[in-house]
Amino acid sequence: MAATRLIPMHVNKGKTLAQSLGDRTDYAKNPEKTHKGELVTGYQCDPRTVDEEFMLSKRQYEQITGRRQRHEVIAYQIRQSFRPGEVTPEQANRLGRELALRFTKGKYAFIVATHTDRAHIHNHIVFNSTSLDGTRKFKNFWLSSIALQRVSDLICLENGLSVIEPKPYHERTKRTDYPHKVKNRDVLCEAIDAVLQKNPRSFDELLKGLQTQGYEIKYGKHISAKGKNQARFIRLDSLAAGYTEADLRVRFPGCKRNKPREKQAFAPENQPFDLIIDIQSKLQSKGAGYQRWASVYNLKQMSKTLLFLRDHKIESLEQLNQLATQKTAERDTLLAAIQQSEQRLVEIAALKKHIINYSKTRPIYEEYRKAGYSKKFLEAHREEIMLHKAAKAAFDTLGVKKLPKVKELGVEYAEVLAAKKQAYAEYRQMKNEVQELLIAQRNTAFLYGAEDKADEQVRRNEGQSH
Known part of the structure; x- marks a missing residue:
């Protein structure tokens, strides 16, 4: 955090x-x-x-x-x-x-x-x-x-x-650099926060809560709201992120959106899967409808996980854990190589800049040295002298004894950049593979844990019957 x-x-x-x-x-x-x-x-x-x-x-x-x-x-x-x-x-x-x-x-x-x-x-x-x-x-x-x-x-x-x-809207929008006027949109967002704190069960109940606070709701293609002292309606879609109609509807499972879902361009077995929901930990603040939705959701995610394991010929949890560990190590190695390349690119860019500054300011610095490091001369040419000193200090830090040619540095920069791009392409692919493996690993472990709890409950029931 x-x-x-x-x-x-x-x-x-x-x-x-x-x-x-x-x-x-x-x-x-x-x-x-x-x-x-x-x-x-x-x-x-x-x-x-x-x-x-x-x-x-x-x-x-x-x-x-x-x-x-x-x-x-x-x-x-x-x-x-x-x-x-x-x-x-x-x-x-x-x-x-x-x-x-x-x-x-x-x-x-x-x-x-x-x-x-x-x-x-x-x-x-x-x-x-x-x-x-x-x-x-x-x-x-x-x-x-x-x-x-x-x-x-x-x-x-x-x-x-x-x-x-996330914090309430009025806390997130505090500014300390200059004061600003309170806008009707800000007041509407704060009113939405106040209604959400009462835990409405549906999007319609949220709108009713706004009406109890004095807002007039206009339905249609786009839902709008108008307060007592407002001249015009404000469309919810025009509010800040987290307060639009689509964002508010997402808060309520099973709530239908106005816009139809886009058709998927790939087969169901190739759809990406996500983590299984721990239903029991969520039921304290959710209802029976959420439990039904989460059960169906978990069934779909587990089915996709099993298809993933089948396609990758993974037959045991141990094999899955070993593959996840191996791919994670390969991903981290690629990331380390990318970071090393980035560091070298920064060093080359800085070195080229300092070499150019050193060459341009060298005559001025020679005059400054011949003048006995005169303060008057320093004030007249401070910028050039400071750049020259910075370049010399950078050479010492980088351990450069013989200055390389700028053209050679340009060639090395192009080679390192090409290697970085290739490694980054491999890293992105490996990152996606690792993410899929970790999700499958977590879902499979969750399934085994759920089965263990079920077996334990069965044993308890059998003990009570005897």
């Missing part, structure tokens, strides 16, 4: 933009909280000079667009907190990098600093408000916090972690 928060960063009072960036990034990179900097990684920037590289992008933005940056957001911070004991610091850093890449779509430079100074491991992800190409700025769109949390939940599910239970 990972909780997220998106925080816009502004210039600190009494400080310059560069000083504010330095303060924010220095706090994230605090060596005492990141295992002496080992848990700090960067994307399209060197963590040691991240503030200077952010400033360079902002200068490029001003040159390209002609706009001055004064009271705008200078950067954004994503705080990602994990449940204690659920992930290691290295895993948290990797998940934070994946979250930032997906949320920014790889268009903004960022650093990921994993802090371990508290009981819960958490990431401080700082990404530049200015894009890498210097042509645009990141806009904090409406409900961006919810979008960020959804991306984080998806990543957690993909990595076998728990996710946060």
